[in-house]
Amino acid sequence: MAQIVSSGSSSKAGSRAIDQTWVWFNGDVMQYGDVHLGLMTHGLHYGTGCFEGIRAYWSAQHEQLFVFRLEEHYARMEQSAKVLRMKLPRTPAELAEITRELLRKNGFHQDVYIRPLAYKSDEVVGVRLHDLHDGFAIYPVIMGEYVDISRGLRCMVSSWRRVDDLAAPARAKITGAYINSALAKSEAMENGYDEAIMLTGDGHVSEGSAENIFMLRNGVFYTPPPSDNILEGITRATVMELLTAEMNLDVRERSIDRTELYGADEVFLCGTGAQISPVVEVDRRTVGAGTPGEMTMKLQQLYFSVCRGEVKKYQKWLTPVF
Numbered sequence: 001m002a003q004i005v006s007s008g009s010s011s012k013a014g015s016r017a018i019d020q021t022w023v024w025f026n027g028d029v030m031q032y033g034d035v036h037l038g039l040m041t042h043g044l045h046y047g048t049g050c051f052e053g054i055r056a057y058w059s060a061q062h063e064q065l066f067v068f069r070l071e072e073h074y075a076r077m078e079q080s081a082k083v084l085r086m087k088l089p090r091t092p093a094e095l096a097e098i099t100r101e102l103l104r105k106n107g108f109h110q111d112v113y114i115r116p117l118a119y120k121s122d123e124v125v126g127v128r129l130h131d132l133h134d135g136f137a138i139y140p141v142i143m144g145e146y147v148d149i150s151r152g153l154r155c156m157v158s159s160w161r162r163v164d165d166l167a168a169p170a171r172a173k174i175t176g177a178y179i180n181s182a183l184a185k186s187e188a189m190e191n192g193y194d195e196a197i198m199l200t201g202d203g204h205v206s207e208g209s210a211e212n213i214f215m216l217r218n219g220v221f222y223t224p225p226p227s228d229n230i231l232e233g234i235t236r237a238t239v240m241e242l243l244t245a246e247m248n249l250d251v252r253e254r255s256i257d258r259t260e261l262y263g264a265d266e267v268f269l270c271g272t273g274a275q276i277s278p279v280v281e282v283d284r285r286t287v288g289a290g291t292p293g294e295m296t297m298k299l300q301q302l303y304f305s306v307c308r309g310e311v312k313k314y315q316k317w318l319t320p321v322f
């Protein structure tokens, strides 16, 4: 029997088999083990789906599970769905409420990752977007760190280019487009690195396999603009606000060249899964001193405080589950 991805916690929910996890599937709350999809399902063959990745953080202090920027994730999903000629079954606000109820029903008292998925559900042969039905599911999994966020990541610039807006829009979180991330990530890991950094077709730094990228040079943080084929990350937006409002640093969106990363004082990747992950090496060149950057680690600490409800000003980003 498949097990939920465990963060190592020994709580009841953590040791529960995924088959017994409560999920939302096409309008019904049911157990994961009772969900069945046909072999011919369109989304499985042609990658005609879109998804989100959302984190909920357990706060021992508040005895509360906080979902981070929940409604914003569903708002982005609505945009992804639009690109795919899909319609989500409920509004972002309604989906946020369904997610809360689902987490409550599962009784999670630990960090959780939530995966909403919309997909073309028809069991037909023939690639297209129009004239098809949409399926929709939300399922939670227990998740700790996605990458090692304390040690610092060793990255390589991928030989794979980031998908282009003219081919498979990176701005939409489309299931099929993740073959691009998978190619880059496996190439990096099988060559002994932790993560890949992808360039755009015209050679500018775009992003990691599942993370946006920031670079510190001479006291200013830079990050690629949305037109450099990035997913417009919710963590990226969060980071931009925290760096300027709380750390009093200048953040600029502009295209970045590969070798600028070699000379950077600090580099980090960020995303819902990766959170704030310092980069200590790019293409075997150390970044700064070759250890996690001072500003990056300060930001990481602040980010976790915000996610766990310890900063009053940013509780606006948190949805309590219980």
Ligand code: PMP
Pocket: 053, 181, 207, 208, 209, 210, 211, 212, 230, 231, 232, 233, 234, 235, 236, 270, 271, 272, 273
């Ligand atoms: N880029 C890609 C390709 C991603 O998959 C992700 C993760 N969703 C991100 C960036 C970061 O986005 P977010 O901060 O919204 O999780």
